[in-house]
Amino acid sequence: xxxxxINIPQKAKRGEIIEIKTLMSHPMETGFRxxxxxxxxxxxxxxxxxxxxxGEVVFSAHLYPAITANPFLSFTTIATESGTLVxxxxxxxxxxxxxxxxxQVE
Amino acid sequence: MQKDDLANPGMxxxxxxxxxxxxxxxxxxxxxxxxxxxxxxxxxxxxxxYPAFDEKKQSAVDxxxxxxxxxxxxQQAPAPQRESRELLSLSAFIGxxxxxxxxxxxxxxxxxxxxxxxxxxxTQRMGQLNFSCAQCHDDNAGGHLxxxxxxxxxxxxxxxxxxxxxxxxxxxxxxxxxxxxMRAEPIMAGSADAIALEAYLxxxxxxxxxxxxxxxx
Numbered sequence: 001x002x003x004x005x006i007n008i009p010q011k012a013k014r015g016e017i018i019e020i021k022t023l024m025s026h027p028m029e030t031g032f033r034x035x036x037x038x039x040x041x042x043x044x045x046x047x048x049x050x051x052x053x054x055g056e057v058v059f060s061a062h063l064y065p066a067i068t069a070n071p072f073l074s075f076t077t078i079a080t081e082s083g084t085l086v087x088x089x090x091x092x093x094x095x096x097x098x099x100x101x102x103x104q105v106e
Numbered sequence: 107m108q109k110d111d112l113a114n115p116g117m118x119x120x121x122x123x124x125x126x127x128x129x130x131x132x133x134x135x136x137x138x139x140x141x142x143x144x145x146x147x148x149x150x151x152x153x154x155x156y157p158a159f160d161e162k163k164q165s166a167v168d169x170x171x172x173x174x175x176x177x178x179x180x181q182q183a184p185a186p187q188r189e190s191r192e193l194l195s196l197s198a199f200i201g202x203x204x205x206x207x208x209x210x211x212x213x214x215x216x217x218x219x220x221x222x223x224x225x226x227x228x229t230q231r232m233g234q235l236n237f238s239c240a241q242c243h244d245d246n247a248g249g250h251l252x253x254x255x256x257x258x259x260x261x262x263x264x265x266x267x268x269x270x271x272x273x274x275x276x277x278x279x280x281x282x283x284x285x286x287x288m289r290a291e292p293i294m295a296g297s298a299d300a301i302a303l304e305a306y307l308x309x310x311x312x313x314x315x316x317x318x319x320x321x322x323x
Contacts, residue, residue, distance in 0.1 A: 003118060003121055003122065005111075005112050005117060005118065005121075006112075007112035007113075021112055021113060023112065023113060023115060023117075023118065025115075025118040025122075027272075028272075068269070068272060069272035069273060070115040070118060070272070072113060072115070
C-alpha cells in the first residue's frame with residue numbers, strides 16, 4: 001500500500017492515558033463511482049485496522065466505503081509498560097501494511 | 107489540522123515528494139538532490155517567489171513548470187504530467203521548505219506585464235453567468251456563496267489538500283473549479299493564462315505567510 005504517519009508520545013508515565021493518532025495514505029475508492037470511461041472504478045478500500053500493544057489488541061476498526069480517502073484514526077490507550085505498538089491496515093485485496101512504533105514507559 | 111504535521115493529510119504527499127526528490131530519475135540517473143542537495147537549504151524560499159520570469163523561454167514559469175523543465179533538461183526524464191501525483195508531491199515537498207515564509211514575488215519588470223494580463227483576466231467578466239473573479243473575491247470577499255465562505259483570492263497554500271477533493275490539488279485545479287462554476291471555459295493547467303493569473307494572485311498575496319501544504323474544506 002502506501003505510507004502512514006503515526007503520532008504517539010515517545011515517553012509516558014505508567015498508568016497514563018496516551019493518545020495515538022494515525023494517518024494512512026489510501027484512496028479509499030468506494031467501487032460505486034464511474035471513471036472517465038464510464039466504467040466502474042474497482043473498489044479499493046482498507047477494511048480493517050488493528051493496533052496491538054505488546055501483542056494485545058488495544059484498538060481495532062472496520063472501515064467501510066463511505067470513509068474518506070487517507071483515513072485518520074485517533075484513539076487512546078493506557079501506558080502499562082515499555083514495548084512496541086504494531087499498527088496494521090488490511091485492504092479488500094487482502095494486502096496488509098504493518099508499521100511499528102515504540103513506547104517507553106517510566 | 108493544517109499546523110499539525112501528523113494530522114495534515116497533505117504531509118503524506120510531502121513525504122512522497124521527499125522520496126522522489128532523493129530518487130534518481132531519467133537517463134542521467136541523477137536525483138533532484140544530486141544537483142540541489144539538501145532541500146531544506148537549497149529550496150528554502152523558492153516557492154515563495156514563483157511564478158518567475160524565465161529568460162531562456164522569455165515567459166513566466168510557475169513552480170510546477172520549473173520542475174517539469176528540470177526533469178526534462180537536467181535529468182533527461184519523461185516530463186511529468188501536470189497535476190499528476192508525482193508533480194504535485196514534488197511541488198508540495200518544495201513548497202513545504204518555504205512554509206511560514208512571506209510570499210515574495212520578484213520585482214521583475216518583465217513580470218509586470220504578465221501580472222497585468224493576469225489582472226485583466228481577474229477583472230474580466232466571463233462565462234454564461236457573466237461574472238468576473240473580482241466580483242466575488244474583491245466585492246464580496248468575506249460573504250458566502252451558498253454555505254461556502256468567499257475568500258480574498260490569496261493562493262497561499264498550494265498545492266493544498268482539499269477535503270472535497272480528498273487529495274492534493276494545484277491552484278490551477280482550484281481555478282478550474284471556479285471557472286466551471288461561472289460556466290466559463292476552464293483555463294488549461296500550465297497555459298500562459300493560468301500562469302498570468304497565478305502571477306497576479308501571488309502578487310496580491312505578497313507578504314502573507316506561505317502555508318503549503320494547506321488544508322481547506
